[in-house]
Amino acid sequence: MLYSTLAIFSGLLTLASTAVCRPRADMCSVAALSSGLGSNATVLSATFVAAGGSFGEGTANPAFPINPTHLPATCAVLVNVTTTSTSSFRFGLFLPTTTWNERYLTVGNGGFSGGINWLDMGAGLQYGFAVASTDMGHNSSIFDLSWALNQPEKRNDFGYRATHGTTVIAKSLVRTFYGSAPKYSYYSGCSTGGRQGLKSAQVYPEDFNGMLVGAPAYWTKRLQTWTTKLGLYNLPETGPNHVGAEMFPVLAAEAIRQCDAVDGVTDGIISAPQKCKFNPATLSCNSTQTTNCLSSAQLQTIQNVYSDYTINGQLAFPGLELGSEAQWAVLLSGSTPNPLGYEYIQDFLLNDPNWPFESYDDSLVALADKLDPGSCTADNYAAMAGYQKRGGKVLMYHGQSDGLISTRSSTHFYESVASTLGIGGTKGLNSWFRFFLVPGMQHCTGTAVDAPWYFAGGNQAGAVGTDVFSVPGFTDAKHDALMALMQWTENGTPVDNIIATTWKNSTDPSSGVLKQRPLCPYPSEAVYKGSGDVNAAASWKCS
Numbered sequence: 001m002l003y004s005t006l007a008i009f010s011g012l013l014t015l016a017s018t019a020v021c022r023p024r025a026d027m028c029s030v031a032a033l034s035s036g037l038g039s040n041a042t043v044l045s046a047t048f049v050a051a052g053g054s055f056g057e058g059t060a061n062p063a064f065p066i067n068p069t070h071l072p073a074t075c076a077v078l079v080n081v082t083t084t085s086t087s088s089f090r091f092g093l094f095l096p097t098t099t100w101n102e103r104y105l106t107v108g109n110g111g112f113s114g115g116i117n118w119l120d121m122g123a124g125l126q127y128g129f130a131v132a133s134t135d136m137g138h139n140s141s142i143f144d145l146s147w148a149l150n151q152p153e154k155r156n157d158f159g160y161r162a163t164h165g166t167t168v169i170a171k172s173l174v175r176t177f178y179g180s181a182p183k184y185s186y187y188s189g190c191s192t193g194g195r196q197g198l199k200s201a202q203v204y205p206e207d208f209n210g211m212l213v214g215a216p217a218y219w220t221k222r223l224q225t226w227t228t229k230l231g232l233y234n235l236p237e238t239g240p241n242h243v244g245a246e247m248f249p250v251l252a253a254e255a256i257r258q259c260d261a262v263d264g265v266t267d268g269i270i271s272a273p274q275k276c277k278f279n280p281a282t283l284s285c286n287s288t289q290t291t292n293c294l295s296s297a298q299l300q301t302i303q304n305v306y307s308d309y310t311i312n313g314q315l316a317f318p319g320l321e322l323g324s325e326a327q328w329a330v331l332l333s334g335s336t337p338n339p340l341g342y343e344y345i346q347d348f349l350l351n352d353p354n355w356p357f358e359s360y361d362d363s364l365v366a367l368a369d370k371l372d373p374g375s376c377t378a379d380n381y382a383a384m385a386g387y388q389k390r391g392g393k394v395l396m397y398h399g400q401s402d403g404l405i406s407t408r409s410s411t412h413f414y415e416s417v418a419s420t421l422g423i424g425g426t427k428g429l430n431s432w433f434r435f436f437l438v439p440g441m442q443h444c445t446g447t448a449v450d451a452p453w454y455f456a457g458g459n460q461a462g463a464v465g466t467d468v469f470s471v472p473g474f475t476d477a478k479h480d481a482l483m484a485l486m487q488w489t490e491n492g493t494p495v496d497n498i499i500a501t502t503w504k505n506s507t508d509p510s511s512g513v514l515k516q517r518p519l520c521p522y523p524s525e526a527v528y529k530g531s532g533d534v535n536a537a538a539s540w541k542c543s
């Protein structure tokens with residue numbers, strides 16, 4: 001009611017802007033928004049941001065220090081929620097004052113960070129969403145897990161409680177502010193953001209109608225232990241097994257040399273890694289080549305990195321994909337494994353900040369399986385059926401050049417949901433859950449091989465600007481995965497492909513489009529039609 005009254009005002013009184021804004025400004029107050037909230041939630045602030053403005057916490061938010069800019073007019077709300085006597089979380093909410101599309105969106109986080117993702121909220125606001133993000137109950141950067149030490153309730157906030165609580169309370173604030181509930185609710189996030197989405201589908205299937213899930217860190221108990229194991233393959237730095245980060249680009253180039261053409265098109269992009277028998281031994285040292293080459297101990301390390309991590313013949317976690325080498329330095333350089341791995345064991349699993357990572361052994365996987373601290377892991381494949389039954393849709397994607405989370409862990413998720421539900425393979429998921437591999441895309445964003453990687457997935461807009469939303473120049477459901485998800489959810493239009501884009505400078509849309517290519521629902525792949533511009537989407541089909 002209130003919203004429609006305001007909409008009529010704005011239609012009638014385009015010149016008298018103060019008359020239009022006054023009722024909204026009144027609603028954008030701590031007092032107005034607090035009515036109807038439970039006693040565990042406190043509105044800390046409500047700030048009116050005029051069109052063209054910016055909002056965020058800047059460097060006081062180590063996880064998301066970059067504020068979005070050129071925002072549509074919005075009420076920016078900050079809420080604090082008590083969850084237990086030892087835990088609480090905050091969330092931010094943008095309520096568009098003149099551009100609401102009558103829909104709600106939660107955006108996700110990354111790594112083990114604690115902070116409100118104002119940047120992704122800004123992109124969501126530009127579509128017209130009322131959009132929220134939670135700090136997940138702590139304040140830290142991506143690679144800092146020390147907040148979790150001996151804090152089981154903070155872990156629970158991170159695992160599932162803050163995302164759900166944010167969504168429930170934000171929707172209630174939407175009703176208070178506009179006088180009506182959102183017609184549809186969406187979720188978008190990548191990495192930990194992807195995990196938050198899948199966890200929500202499994203535990204709170206009523207929260208969202210559609211979710212865009214990128215490179216999900218869903219298998220926490222296995223991903224974090226594998227991350228430690230992986231780092232140890234390449235340690236100690238002084239060992240004969242250690243491969244220096246300067247060799248990763250050399251390895252990447254050799255993988256492209258051997259494997260690029262296997263998919264049928266020589267374009268510098270490895271699109272069918274599973275079809276290539278890559279032999280890194282071509283980089284072996286010999287009497288004429290003694291530098292920029294690999295010893296047999298180093299070749300074994302590389303083999304370990306690509307290989308699935310198995311324990312007693314059972315998959316513990318898949319290895320990194322062929323074509324991911326350009327991003328290997330994140331998990332495979334330095335004098336320790338990545339903290340995402342060993343600090344999880346210290347601060348989540350063992351409550352021992354002095355545990356030495358050198359003492360890692362496979363029994364920690366069984367312990368992580370048993371404890372799953374914070375219930376972070378989202379591997380309840382059967383529970384995805386509950387989300388489906390409520391009519392929920394999922395678009396999931398994963399970059400094939402991801403050097404942080406194995407691409408094949410998402411394939412494993414998709415295949416496992418299909419086999420657990422017993423519906424005759426992944427075809428049986430087609431009506432509500434589709435999965436897209438993204439050739440040449442790294443972790444969530446970016447490419448080292450000029451592959452089309454951009455489709456407005458979680459974190460993507462923020463990777464190319466502070467005021468970007470959707471796909472610049474292609475703001476439609478063919479190119480924008482969130483819009484495609486909305487069409488599927490609301491009109492039943494299936495997402496048969498998503499056209500990904502990259503630019504001449506892959507992080508600068510103003511440099512001009514370089515390539516576009518369809519992403520195809522698994523297990524289909526983009527195939528070049530044999531004629532036409534290889535950089536044009538129309539020259540490709542899914543098959």
Ligand SMILES: *[C@@H]1O[C@H](CO)[C@@H](O)[C@H](O)[C@H]1NC(C)=O
Nearest residue numbers: 059060061062090138139140
């Ligand atoms: C988060 O930590 C930063 C310092 O790293 C600090 O400046 C900021 O005030 C903290 N924010 C909150 C909400 O506690």
Ligand SMILES: *[C@@H]1O[C@H](CO)[C@@H](O)[C@H](O)[C@H]1NC(C)=O
Nearest residue numbers: 044080081082087088089090
């Ligand atoms: C949020 O609530 C918790 C628990 O009641 C409290 O400890 C904390 O100081 C509050 N945070 C802010 C920023 O008000």
Ligand SMILES: *[C@@H]1O[C@H](CO)[C@@H](O)[C@H](O)[C@H]1NC(C)=O
Nearest residue numbers: 038039040081082083161165
């Ligand atoms: C807040 O309190 C209400 C009422 O006790 C409860 O249902 C809800 O789960 C609480 N929310 C959170 C996020 O703890």
Ligand SMILES: *[C@@H]1O[C@H](CO)[C@@H](O)[C@H](O)[C@H]1NC(C)=O
Nearest residue numbers: 282283284285286288289293
């Ligand atoms: C020596 O190794 C380099 C690559 O490391 C290779 O190109 C060259 O063919 C090898 N030479 C011989 C004699 O095997």
Ligand SMILES: *[C@@H]1O[C@H](CO)[C@@H](O)[C@H](O)[C@H]1NC(C)=O
Nearest residue numbers: 464504505506507508509511
């Ligand atoms: C590409 O664009 C980004 C963002 O505008 C800029 O920082 C970077 O320097 C550009 N790279 C090149 C090679 O021009």
